[in-house]
Amino acid sequence: MGLHGGQFKTMQIPIDTFHLDNGLFVTLSEDHTAPIVAVNLWYHVGSANEKPGRTGFAHLFEHMLFQGSAHVGSNEHFELIQRAGGTLNGSTWLERTNYFETVPSNELALALWLEADRMGELLPAMTQEKLDTQRDVVKNERRWSVDNQPYGTMLEKLQELVFPASHPFQHSLIGSMEDLSAASLDDVAQFFSTYYTPDNAVLSIAGDFDGTEARWLVSEYFGPIPKGRGKPALPPMSLPSVFGKQLREVVHDDVSLPRLFMAFRSPVLGSERYYAASVASAVLGLRKGSRLHRSLVRERQVAADASAFTLDLAKGADLLVVDVTARPETGTAQLEEEVEREIDLLHRDGVTEPEVKRAISLIETDLIASLQSAGDRADRLSMFATYFNRPELINEQADRYREVTAQQVNDLVSEQFGEDNRASLLYVPKEGIEAEGIMAAAVSTG
Amino acid sequence: MVTSLRPKSGPTRRYHFPEFHDEVLSSGIRLLTAPVKKLPIATILVIVDAGSVAEQRGKEGIASLTAAGLLEGTNRFNGAELAEKFEQLGTSLESGADWDSAFVRITVLSDKLEEATRLLGEVISSPVFPEREVERLKAERLAEILQLESEPRGLADEKFSEFLYSPESRYSRPDEGSTESVSALSREDVEDFYRSTYRSGGTTVIVAGDVTPERTRSLVADAFQKWPTGSRKEAQLTTAPRTKARKIHIVHKPDAPQSELRVGHVGLPRRHPDFFPTLVMNAVLGGLFGSRINLNLREAHGYTYGASSYYDWRRGAGPFVVSTAVQSEVTAPALTEILLEIDRIRSDKISDEELTLARDYLEGVFPIRYESTAAIAAALATLVIHTLPADYYDAYRKNIHSVSAEAVLAAANAHLHPLELQTVVVGDAKTIQGTLAEPKFGELLVHNG
Numbered sequence: 001m002g003l004h005g006g007q008f009k010t011m012q013i014p015i016d017t018f019h020l021d022n023g024l025f026v027t028l029s030e031d032h033t034a035p036i037v038a039v040n041l042w043y044h045v046g047s048a049n050e051k052p053g054r055t056g057f058a059h060l061f062e063h064m065l066f067q068g069s070a071h072v073g074s075n076e077h078f079e080l081i082q083r084a085g086g087t088l089n090g091s092t093w094l095e096r097t098n099y100f101e102t103v104p105s106n107e108l109a110l111a112l113w114l115e116a117d118r119m120g121e122l123l124p125a126m127t128q129e130k131l132d133t134q135r136d137v138v139k140n141e142r143r144w145s146v147d148n149q150p151y152g153t154m155l156e157k158l159q160e161l162v163f164p165a166s167h168p169f170q171h172s173l174i175g176s177m178e179d180l181s182a183a184s185l186d187d188v189a190q191f192f193s194t195y196y197t198p199d200n201a202v203l204s205i206a207g208d209f210d211g212t213e214a215r216w217l218v219s220e221y222f223g224p225i226p227k228g229r230g231k232p233a234l235p236p237m238s239l240p241s242v243f244g245k246q247l248r249e250v251v252h253d254d255v256s257l258p259r260l261f262m263a264f265r266s267p268v269l270g271s272e273r274y275y276a277a278s279v280a281s282a283v284l285g286l287r288k289g290s291r292l293h294r295s296l297v298r299e300r301q302v303a304a305d306a307s308a309f310t311l312d313l314a315k316g317a318d319l320l321v322v323d324v325t326a327r328p329e330t331g332t333a334q335l336e337e338e339v340e341r342e343i344d345l346l347h348r349d350g351v352t353e354p355e356v357k358r359a360i361s362l363i364e365t366d367l368i369a370s371l372q373s374a375g376d377r378a379d380r381l382s383m384f385a386t387y388f389n390r391p392e393l394i395n396e397q398a399d400r401y402r403e404v405t406a407q408q409v410n411d412l413v414s415e416q417f418g419e420d421n422r423a424s425l426l427y428v429p430k431e432g433i434e435a436e437g438i439m440a441a442a443v444s445t446g
Numbered sequence: 447m448v449t450s451l452r453p454k455s456g457p458t459r460r461y462h463f464p465e466f467h468d469e470v471l472s473s474g475i476r477l478l479t480a481p482v483k484k485l486p487i488a489t490i491l492v493i494v495d496a497g498s499v500a501e502q503r504g505k506e507g508i509a510s511l512t513a514a515g516l517l518e519g520t521n522r523f524n525g526a527e528l529a530e531k532f533e534q535l536g537t538s539l540e541s542g543a544d545w546d547s548a549f550v551r552i553t554v555l556s557d558k559l560e561e562a563t564r565l566l567g568e569v570i571s572s573p574v575f576p577e578r579e580v581e582r583l584k585a586e587r588l589a590e591i592l593q594l595e596s597e598p599r600g601l602a603d604e605k606f607s608e609f610l611y612s613p614e615s616r617y618s619r620p621d622e623g624s625t626e627s628v629s630a631l632s633r634e635d636v637e638d639f640y641r642s643t644y645r646s647g648g649t650t651v652i653v654a655g656d657v658t659p660e661r662t663r664s665l666v667a668d669a670f671q672k673w674p675t676g677s678r679k680e681a682q683l684t685t686a687p688r689t690k691a692r693k694i695h696i697v698h699k700p701d702a703p704q705s706e707l708r709v710g711h712v713g714l715p716r717r718h719p720d721f722f723p724t725l726v727m728n729a730v731l732g733g734l735f736g737s738r739i740n741l742n743l744r745e746a747h748g749y750t751y752g753a754s755s756y757y758d759w760r761r762g763a764g765p766f767v768v769s770t771a772v773q774s775e776v777t778a779p780a781l782t783e784i785l786l787e788i789d790r791i792r793s794d795k796i797s798d799e800e801l802t803l804a805r806d807y808l809e810g811v812f813p814i815r816y817e818s819t820a821a822i823a824a825a826l827a828t829l830v831i832h833t834l835p836a837d838y839y840d841a842y843r844k845n846i847h848s849v850s851a852e853a854v855l856a857a858a859n860a861h862l863h864p865l866e867l868q869t870v871v872v873g874d875a876k877t878i879q880g881t882l883a884e885p886k887f888g889e890l891l892v893h894n895g
Contacts, residue, residue: 011485033484034813035459071450075745078735083803084455085810104810109453120448136748136773143704144751144771150596208459217453224447256592287538288517289529298526301582304589327589354534361536365555368487372818429596 011368012395013377016211017385022227023199026218027381027391029206031374037207039111040100040378041119042386044202045195046093047175048168048234048315056138056175057183059092061191063134065099066090070121074130077114084110087375094169095314096386102375105208109217112205116221119201122192128185135180142174150255151427161249162263162319162423168234169316197228204381204391207374237316241265242416247423252430257304258326258335261425262343264416266320269312270388276412277310279404281320282359283351284308284342289358292324295342302330302338314387320416332428340422347417350410360401367398461813463839464822467659471667474646474675478826479662480654482819486556488655489819490563492570493827495648496548496639498621499683499762506616507623508631508639509543511583515636516541516550518579520572525579528569535562539569545621546761546831548643553820556656560665567669573640580633587628591620598699598771601895602706602872605697609868610712610765612686617762646670647677650830655819685763687712692867692888694781698875699895705777705873706770709784711866713766716759716832723857724757726849729804731755731791731858732768736803738787743770749780761832766862774873778881781869785886788867792858795851809843 016028047058068074081088086103101111146152156172163170203222205214242265267273285292285308292306306324313319322343326335370376377394384393466480498509517539518525532539537554550570554562594600604620611618623631651670653662714724725733732739732755743753753770768788772780816822829838867888871878875892883890 031484034817035461036814036817070448071452075736075741079803082734082736082807085807085812085814087811087814102814104458104813106456106458107810109456113448113453116448133745133748137744137751140704140749140771140773141751143773148598148702148704148706148771150593221448224449254596256594256596257589287529287533289526289533289538294526294529297586298582301585304586304593325589325593327585328592354530358530358533362533362538365487365536365553368485368555369553369818369820371485372487374817 011371011398013371015381015392015395017391018215020198020219020223022223022225023197024222025202025385027202027204027385028209028211028214029204029377029381030209030211031206032208035105035208036102036374037105037108037205037209038100038102038374038378039108039115040204040206040375040382041098041115042202042382043097043196044095044200044386045097045231046095047171047173048094049195049231050171053179054183054187055171055179056173057179057187057191058097059174060134060138060180060183061188062090062092062097063138064126064131064188065118065122067130067134068125069118070124071117072114072125074125077118080110080114086111092173094173098379098382100375100379108205108209108214112217112221115203116225119196119198119222120225122196123189126185126188131183131185131188135183138174139177139180142177142180146174150253151259153251153253154261154425157249157251158261158263158319158321158423158425161247161425162243162265164239166235167239167316168237169313194228194231198222198225199227200231202382202385204378204385206378206381234315239265239317241317242418242421243423244420246419248426249424250426250428252428255427255429257328258330258332258429259427260324260335260339262322262339263423263425264320264421266310266318266416268316268318269314270393273412274318275400275404276408277318277320277416278363279356279359279401280351280409280412281308281310282363283355283409284346285322286359286362291346291355292322292342296324296338300338302327302334332426336424336426343417343422346413350413351406353406356404356406356409360404363401364398367401463816463825464654466826468836469663471663471670473667473670473673475666475670475673476650476830477662477666478650478652478830479657479659480822480826481657481659482655482822486656487553487819488556488559488653488657489551489553489823490566491652491823491827492550492566493650493652493830494548494644495678496643497543497546499545499616500643500678500681501616501639504627505631505635505639506619506627507587508635509548510622511580511587511628511631512636512639513541513543513548513550514583515575515580516569516573518583519574519576520568521574522568524576528565531565532562537562539566543621545617545764547827549827551820551823559657563665563669570644571670571672575633575636575640577633580636584628584631587622588625591625591628595895598702598704598706598872601697602708602870605695605872605893606708606710606767606868606870607765609688609693609695609870610710612684612688615684615686617685617764618688643678645674645676645678647675649673650827652823652826652830654822654826683762685712687866689868690866692865694869694871694882694887694890696875696879696882696890696892697870697872697895698892699872700874700876702872702874703774704771705774705871705878707772707777707781707784708767708769708870709781709867710765710767711863711868712763713757714861715761715763717761720857720861722845723849723853724861726801726804726808726846727791727854727857727861728755728757729808730796730800730854731787734804734807738791739768739784742783742787743772743780747776747780747783749773749776774877777871777873777878778884781882781887785864785867788862788864792855792862792864795855798851801851801854805846805849808846812843
């Protein structure tokens with residue numbers, strides 16, 4: 001299976017998989033071109049799994065995982081990995097939480113042991129003081145990335161606008177200040193025992209390692225961790241294929257330029273139609289040769305920037321988002337009209353063969369470029385294993401995209417870009433923020 | 447239960463930065479090729495000695511505008527056609543300028559390399575800079591400047607530079623130009639800047655990836671046939687500070703829930719002989735997650751999501767800066783802690799644990815930095831821009847390893863200047879002004895955001 005100092009054959013990376021008795025799904029991908037190895041864990045839990053009144057908890061919990069475990073001191077996880085010459089982090093999303101480190105390959109055992117210790121025995125290290133500090137850190141993260149950042153509320157406002165009230169994707173990922181304040185050590189214990197279990201996780205290892213040794217290390221460190229008792233099922237996730245009406249929200253905010261996020265309900269990641277949707281999004285808004293950039297930025301000069309992307313949700317329904325920032329002289333009404341006109345045009349006339357070819361060529365290069373990094377390979381393996389139980393999908397992506405035809409994109413466009421499937425989130429600069437008295441001149445008190 | 451026995455490190459496996467070939471083509475262009483055999487992909491990075499420091503006073507922004515303008519058309523194709531041609535090849539041409547150089551870059555599958563390189567050569571050798579597109583690019587930059595006014599992080603960085611450097615220094619003004627300077631630029635200015643700086647003596651082509659030196663040599667020689675010889679005139683750069691007295695500037699942002707903080711002074715040029723001890727010193731002070739400043743502000747106090755410090759390494763003396771965003775109510779105590787940490791690293795030797803953490807991290811992480819062809823090309827560009835020796839990357843880890851705690855203390859004393867610290871706070875003056883009016887923070891000045 002291993003690949004020794006050579007080139008990835010026909011851009012297929014080698015994949016080996018196994019399960020431990022406790023349910024941990026392990027994927028391995030060897031590559032010996034550099035002496036580094038990536039360890040990546042996906043837990044199949046995200047903000048969608050949060051209880052009412054505990055928005056932001058999955059992410060706060062992610063912070064707690066860096067606060068030590070039975071045999072690891074507070075902040076020691078970071079220190080040990082950095083001392084080993086490695087990089088590390090974690091991130092939380094609607095559907096999953098991931099933890100990852102890339103280390104020199106002679107430190108694989110350390111990275112695995114650290115992950116096993118916190119999966120097995122987190123709770124002995126948890127204290128009220130640590131929770132209080134991380135709560136403050138996360139509140140500051142919210143202030144920094146959401147409240148004090150222009151358009152920073154985009155994701156939570158979009159979620160609220162496009163998902164029904166009872167849907168698990170409807171509430172904020174970073175959470176409200178009130179809910180963060182309410183989180184307790186009991187919540188930590190309960191969340192840990194429910195979701196941080198080997199049978200709710202995928203472990204991926206990519207890079208320079210010996211397969212036999214890696215299997216042995218994984219069994220040794222993760223083997224003793226007991227299987228979970230199962231997690232509560234998510235409420236029904238499925239949604240109609242379109243919104244069924246036009247949705248719209250206007251946000252008056254501390255921003256300099258109007259910016260329109262127009263979202264479309266779209267087929268979930270991994271589905272047959274997902275690839276057509278992804279190509280449609282690239283035709284519309286990937287790079288400067290895309291439709292929106294060419295038309296709105298270059299030709300009509302009404303926008304300062306234009307792009308489009310998919311959120312890549314794997315359950316219920318995905319969202320395709322068009323993102324256009326106005327030029328200073330473009331009014332908000334005009335911005336909306338211009339974008340709608342482009343979408344109407346697309347919906348009416350569809351896409352051309354060259355547009356589809358351009359999009360697929362760009363996506364293909366990006367897919368191959370992303371295989372360069374051991375961390376990215378491990379993360380994609382974990383993703384395909386977590387969502388679809390099929391890590392080998394990583395090797396099928398380029399073909400799946402190459403097979404997409406203009407006809408498929410046009411079918412997708414006619415179904416998803418109609419007036420019954422548009423949600424507009426429009427940011428408008430607050431009118432004239434009044435100058436305050438203290439500003440008039442520089443005040444010296446020194 | 448998981449074993450309590452901590453694993454020991456295995457034997458270290460060898461790593462070498464990719465070997466590269468360095469040559470000067472008959473056109474005068476320097477060519478660096480780093481063959482990397484892993485995936486059928488390559489990055490081509492062209493760097494030209496045409497960065498913002500080459501700009502004349504009043505023409506700030508011309509370096510960026512020129513680099514962006516390259517993509518807007520040649521004798522044969524207009525800008526839209528160029529974008530289409532590159533993107534049909536599965537790549538996008540990116541261009542820009544920073545302080546020291548301008549760059550043009552693509553990453554492309556190797557079976558498209560010939561076609562993409564020829565097109566890239568055409569773009570950079572025969573741009574026509576259409577008036578309409580130059581005006582559009584200016585308008586886009588003006589929109590970006592407007593955006594900055596409501597974006598606390600960028601605003602703090604910009605104001606920090608302004609308050610740090612003497613008004614005569616190019617570094618005191620935004621690298622991509624201000625509303626005033628950009629508005630005044632013309633198509634002729636772009637043409638003039640291009641003619642005077644984009645020349646073979648200041649141009650290096652770097653190719654990293656699935657290539658051989660023979661292949662890149664003939665490709666680049668072909669693609670850059672029409673490249674004028676000569677170099678630009680050396681510009682004078684002053685990096686004098688605006689003041690030597692400690693000062694604190696509040697840039698008022700009404701109702702801001704956080705204060706964006708920048709604390710620092712003029713740092714060191716990249717080619718300074720104390721580069722390595724200073725790098726290790728900064729790693730301990732604020733360069734790592736486990737650094738003193740981050741552990742103090744984030745993990746001990748919960749004041750912030752993160753705090754760090756860095757030296758911005760440029761050809762001239764770039765800034766040394768501590769950067770964080772804290773909850774408005776704790777602005778003064780957070781600033782007090784930052785000042786304490788700067789004093790502390792100057793007064794006592796760092797511990798062995800701190801020294802080895804910083805060194806081991808910098809040595810160990812080295813191969814992880816060069817996984818992609820784009821990262822390898824960027825590393826080679828650093829060699830060229832700062833005229834570092836060819837064995838720089840081979841010697842890097844040895845140089846880090848030889849830094850001692852004494853050398854760190856000496857670097858802290860020589861290159862941190864507590865009395866000259868300038869502080870910029872982008873935040874709500876009404877909430878924070880009272881607590882910041884203390885002599886230890888320096889003379890307090892309040893500005894309208």
